[in-house]
Amino acid sequence: MSAWLPTAPCTPGGCVAGAAAGPTVAAPRRVLRLVALLTVLLLGIAAAPVVRVWRRPLPPLPVERLVRSWARLLLGALGIRVRAGRVPPASGAALMVANHISWLDILLVAAVRPGRMLAKTEVGRWPLLGPVTAWGGTVYIDRDRLRALPRTVAEVAAALTAGERVVVFPEGSTWCGRYGGRFRPALFEAAVRSGAAVQPMVITYRLADGRETTAPAFVGEDGLLPSLWRVAAVRGLEAELELCPPIPGGTHPDRRSLATAAQAAVDAQRFPTGPAGRTCAESHPPVPAPRRPGPDGGAPRPVGANTPSRMI
Numbered sequence: 001m002s003a004w005l006p007t008a009p010c011t012p013g014g015c016v017a018g019a020a021a022g023p024t025v026a027a028p029r030r031v032l033r034l035v036a037l038l039t040v041l042l043l044g045i046a047a048a049p050v051v052r053v054w055r056r057p058l059p060p061l062p063v064e065r066l067v068r069s070w071a072r073l074l075l076g077a078l079g080i081r082v083r084a085g086r087v088p089p090a091s092g093a094a095l096m097v098a099n100h101i102s103w104l105d106i107l108l109v110a111a112v113r114p115g116r117m118l119a120k121t122e123v124g125r126w127p128l129l130g131p132v133t134a135w136g137g138t139v140y141i142d143r144d145r146l147r148a149l150p151r152t153v154a155e156v157a158a159a160l161t162a163g164e165r166v167v168v169f170p171e172g173s174t175w176c177g178r179y180g181g182r183f184r185p186a187l188f189e190a191a192v193r194s195g196a197a198v199q200p201m202v203i204t205y206r207l208a209d210g211r212e213t214t215a216p217a218f219v220g221e222d223g224l225l226p227s228l229w230r231v232a233a234v235r236g237l238e239a240e241l242e243l244c245p246p247i248p249g250g251t252h253p254d255r256r257s258l259a260t261a262a263q264a265a266v267d268a269q270r271f272p273t274g275p276a277g278r279t280c281a282e283s284h285p286p287v288p289a290p291r292r293p294g295p296d297g298g299a300p301r302p303v304g305a306n307t308p309s310r311m312i
Helices: 012-015 025-056 060-077 104-112 122-127 129-135 146-161 186-195 222-235 256-268
Strands: 081-084 094-098 118-119 139-141 165-167 197-206 236-243
Touching: 025 060, 025 222, 060 081, 060 104, 081 104, 094 104, 094 146, 094 256, 104 118, 104 197, 104 236, 118 122, 118 146, 122 129, 122 139, 129 236, 139 146, 146 165, 146 186, 186 197, 186 256, 197 256
Parallel strands: 081 236, 094 165, 094 197, 118 139, 118 165
Antiparallel strands: 197 236
16 A cells, blocks of 8 residues: 555444444345346446447437446345435536445446546456446546556546546545545546536435444455445445535636535535534544564564555
């Protein structure tokens, strides 16, 4: 992990354990959900080349409807109900930014307001899913090479200038959902250069009774298979996406002020009764890092820091 990468103190044991203690389904039903998910996923992969061939002749709206339908089927296979606030008609290019909790966030956004996703370069090398993400116009970011960031910003700016929507998670890391990280300003530079609007979005996961849950959180050393099994176990899981009022292009002179405005809009929705900017560390203090002697046998020094959450 590069030192410049954002990290979060959220861990499966500290933030996710016991989160699914609410209503759960039996093991056979969990297996059926995972089988249904795999079936829908494979059908989408099989259809992707056909959609790619017909993408240019088809108007954008039918393609977008196909993406929304597929994403909703994938979420529905896991027993997840999609809830969305008022979704105004799409109007032109937008940098769509949201808080980041889980790999499910990508499906949720695609189910409501699809756009080109920003993803780590490793995703493009995944079996089966790699080609699908590439066909969908995903913009890849090399997290381990800070010098590659300007190229990514330029690619996002070009997409926005061409009138496209690009979805990014500017916290740069997943959090448990009860708290969140700071919006990093780097990718907001693309909106400043292109003059595109910024669309803040709020992602929340709830149980059927309205309580928020961290069960979908994909943090720390959590693995994809344990996360899938945990999500499939929840009864009545709801994924909620709320679109805040967009920030018009040209209203902020630089990326830092634009990032601050976008985060303020998201935090106002996420933490309506508490101060924005709270961190998960307030409820779950980090475990002290182990220490080892210095190279010259002198004072001990830390050998690690908080376990980084996942960047999706």
